[in-house]
Amino acid sequence: MKSFNTDQHGHSAAESGDVYAMSDPTKNVDDDGREKRTGTWLTASAHIITAVIGSGVLSLAWALAQLGWVAGTVILVTFAIVTYYTSTLLADCYRAPDPITGTRNYTYMGVVRAYLGGKKVQLCGLAQYGNLVGVTIGYTITASISLVAIGRANCFHKNGHGAKCSVSNYPYMAGFGLLQIFLSQISNIHELSFLSIIAAVMSFSYASIGIGLSIAKVASGKVGKTTLTGTVIGVDVTASDKVWKAFQSVGDIAFSYAFTTILIEIQDTLRSSPPENKVMKKASLIGVSTTTVFYILCGCIGYAAFGNIAPGDFLTDFGFYEPFWLVDFANICIAVHLIGAYQVYVQPFFQFVESKCNKKWPENIFINKEYLWKIPYLGKWRLSPFRLVWRTCYVILTTLIAMIFPFFNSILGLLGALAFWPLTVYFPVSMHMAQTKVKKYSGRWLALTLLVLVCFIVSALAAVGSIVGLIDNVKKYKPFKNID
Template identity: 70%
Template sequence: MEAELQKRRSMYIEPATTRDELESGEASKNFDEDGRAKRTGTMLTASAHIVTAVIGSGVLSLAWALAQLGWVAGPAVLLTFSFITYFTSTLLADTYRFPGPVHGTRNYTYMDVVRSHLGGYKVQLCGLAQYGNLVGVGIGYTITAAISMVAVLRSNCFHKHGHHVKCLKSNYPSMAIFAGIQIVLSQIPNFHELSWLSIVAAIMSFTYSFIGLGLSIAKLIGDGHAKTSLTGTTVGVDVTGSEKLWRSFQAIGDIAFAYAYSTVLIEIQDTLKSAPPENKVMKKASLVGVVTTTVFYVLCGCIGYAAFGNDAPGNFLTGFGFYEPFWLIDFANICIAVHLVGAYQVFTQPIFGFVESRSSQKWPENKFITAEHAVRIPLCGVLSVNLFRMVWRTIYVIVTTIIAMIFPFFNDFLGLIGAASFYPLTVYFPIEMHIAQAKIPKFSFTWMWLKIISWTCMIVSLIAAAGSIQGLAHDVRRFKPFKTQ
């Protein structure tokens, strides 16, 4: 096992780093103990990455989710997911190094962590769950960004022609524009150079969350308390019995998606400086991220539900929950689009890194894959360009955009992604690796309650997935290409 880990570790040493350089005092200032360029991440940058990953399009659907679940189950589910997410993220943070959480060998990806602690077929299961989820998130963010971009056009249309006009716009041109931006940004070589983009995206997420919260409060004060209930939408009045059941399941999936960042936690932790220990910094960053987002979620979800009641739209900024002031709605939707530009990169860079590292390992002599070319760009200086990176990343963005054009359904897609990723990546693997790392005896008290948490979350994820699949099937049957979702 140790020999395999050392072999894998050597694959990640930067090409420019020689043994002599690593042994020199000067080189030690520029490189970490594994031969990689010295990491400079802090709790601030890690928290920014987390907030960028967590406070995303999910916040916009929480009023709808609470409308399905009601005042009792809605906030309870929100708080339960936040607690479980934080708890398992602390377990996952301790697995970054192996065998010990402070002085062990680094693991650069979620799959590496699972390989070190569990091994066997679980590594392939982890890769399937993680990268499948990351692809799904990229598709979901493309859909959401396009809806927000189109919402700007619709908002101005409503302001000009009146609220009774349908103002239908196609999402496809907006998806194409978003894809063009991502093709350019995807040439950023790796996760370590994304800090500035995450900070900008985090600021945008706070901005549109505050706007949505403020508009909900204004609506609540102006129009009074809308029709709400302890159990949410009323069977026989708002929905049928079967719709109530399926929508409740789907709402759970939406809330699960709203806390999805475990898929990139290890990659975020790999950007941190080694002192203080990465696991301690990551736990603090996770606490800051989860507490911050939970406060926003409870406020946006509860106040949004109070403002709109059981008729809450699936996305209260593009639904159309608000029409005026139109310029503020426009600004909020622009903030959403800018945020999702950064969030897309946070969730997609691990895929890029995985494919490129595996390709360079398999074909180390292929210059198309490994060669870096210095290109001078006006106002940007000299950039390192890799032809394989340019071609494959461009194709990836185009393919995910085409899939988004085929399935442009906001709430159902979010619910399905959340349900599919929450259990394996946020709960199952962190708990299993903690049990293996801490050598917890089988059938002991600690082992039993950890397993109960895991099994319960598995059932919840299956229920949420069923609701989202049913919702997607329903949307596909009634889909009209030029209707904004």
Template identity: 60%
Template sequence: MQRNLSFAIESGDTTSKFDDDGRAKRTGTVTTASAHIITAVVGSGILSLAWAIAQLGWIAGVVALVIFSLITLFTSALLANCYRFPDPITGTRNYNYIEAVKNNLGGLKYKLCGVAQYTNLVGLTIGYTITSAISMAAIKRSQCFHNNGHAAGCHTSNNSYMIIFGMIQIILSQIPNFQDLAGLSYLAAIMSFSYAFIGIGLSTAHIAEGKTGKTSIDGITAGVDVTSSQKVWNSLQAIGNIALAYSYSNVLIEIQDTLKSSPPENLVMKKATTIAVSITSIFYLLCGVLGYLAFGNNAPGNFLTGFGFYEPFWLIDIANICIVVHLVGAYQVFCQPIYQLVEGWMSSRWSGSDFIVIEHPIYIPFIGIYKMNFFRLIWRTVYVIITSVIAMIFPVFNSVLGLIGAISFWPLTVYFPVEMYISQAHIPKFSPTWIWLNILNWACLIITFAAAAACIQGIIVELHHYQPFKSFS
């Protein structure tokens, strides 16, 4: 049974309601796709780029930012061509990443893709729960310092803020699908630019006051700032952070599935990717370079905290509010593919079940008709509760998330897009194009292993202080 999900006011228009596949007509544009991409790409990881450049130095740090932006642009263009199969313009639609891999590569590869993609998505939703709680706790701490003085302890548990974040996500998770997330993505994208601008502004003011830190061509100095082994681990982690900062392939096909069919979706998606990644790269460079210039080799993991929780405390509070609002939207961008995978499977398996299939129209003032589904209500609520509880039990999950991201970076961002392109374009083995594509493949695989090793080392260090349900800021 085909379901027509809508979160908009029903206008009664009966013309052109469906696309060529019988689904509700898609309305996405370059603008909405760009907003989704920016929401997915510009995470709170932007705040760690100053630290990453400090580990690598001016040359390697800036070069790494540029190279990974170009790799993302290239592989995203290859992946955009895989939305339809076998022809990128007239072929049959693939509704998600694993369908694209299944139709282009088949065999065991699409199952491996599914494991990598959905493990990464689940990990991101847990990680965003933890990160948002830390930002909410930071707002309370800055108020505490302002009211009670800088000597006050002002430590607070993050668990209550994880519960608040989870309650918000339970409500927002009832938005049926990606098609209806455009407004939330616009807001989230604006918020991501807002806290980036605040960080850039504070860094610029720091530099203007002559408070620049010590910088160098090769970053932190082994034997002076850190030990030789720490220099190696930190450099590997920095490269991994930069590579993962551009990664959004795990939701690219799902975003592309929201686009109008004319002009062709692959052309629109490539344009949206170019716009979004270009804008993102500019902000990454500004935050990374200005943050490193402001703090030098002592750049903190979150360069906003480098300005202290003190003055201007209200500006830091605004930045943290923007981070929380952005993560609220980003959570939805990354969990929607999970929701739709489960709901699609359940609908096909039990298509005759009213509990799973039937949509119940409910009038919501100022919004219109919302079609409620009981299975969607219960399943999505349970998912948010489970991810919130995991976040509270395992507060060092951000390091685990880094490991999951590192492991999934190569297959999702590079390997599968390249392999599907080779298959789709019938590139002959050992031809010049085949050779350099495989060089790219192997180079990114090495980067993945290096970043994963650094994350494992970080997890081992953090586990020495691990206490379940004991997450404090």
């Protein structure tokens, strides 16, 4: 076992606040003194797919039911195009001022600081890290719901679909938290490629199962009623419910594409040749295209199967009961995917906190000292006492919040609404205009400004819809009640 201080490599590493740059000195390093990056378009694509395709893909049938065939499909494709376009703008900002030869920026906040500066840096940090923390809490809840669904599926298969199958989700939340405590000791997002690839395969698996079961239901002829405009006022919903649920659906679709929150952190894992911005654009195209295909298939075929009474999630809400073993397997895939997705989202926040502490207390041994362990068959493992304590406390705290407030997914929708516009649209467009010096009131300036304005309106409406849904959930909430 070796021990070493994280600042032993000198000024350049300390300046960046990267507590992980101080690695084995025998390794090669990049031009900025950090451990050599090895990421490729494949690993970046896996990170994106892991981040973008969540279990929410199975709720897109519900979203289309609120919007109908025309609006639902158009909105799905529109947001795919917008997200890909703004992600290419952001990818060019990783280096500043030149997208190929400029200085690297390791975080989203770093990019905003390089191009915009001022209070916008703090606003970016608040939106980004607040969203990341919210996602980890939401994933804890969602994973437990999928695991509970496995027990309930077996119960329904044994006792009939009308049986009262009550299963507590608290043990599953606790188990998920324990596993995340272990995985959180992975030092940084650079070392998560294996986990992201597994998670991406899992997301393909359960999405494909959902599509397959929906196709089987359509083929059986026992389908729900669909319309061009979705749910019918006076039949399926009230007039006010139609409006609020439509807003919420637009928000769900928009935020289901949002991976720009961690785009810079993903791009910082890429090797420098070929240029990172070109590789990231390729990875973004692959990631967004792949997810859009699955989104359209899940949404449209799911809506065709269930019609205007489509459940919020047709695996965990039991749109399908049989074959129960296939439903079980799909929910296992969801849980495994969320295990990896949790780490992809939480690692940037971990590194942000640790780099801040490293800068503030550079001489503190507890914060800066690492021990190099050689683990048989697994290679070298860097263990930091500070990382062990603080990350463990973080996972425990967020798990407890998930247990106390199991309706937090509604809050997550609101956090997503508040984070989507600044992180996916406003900052990428503003930094692009600053980088390329777009002339004010030119045609390009007007087009980009219009894009920002329209997306702001969408985010605002989605936020209102999420608040209405949150109020409704709080009214119905009964603490410590098991899932029935």
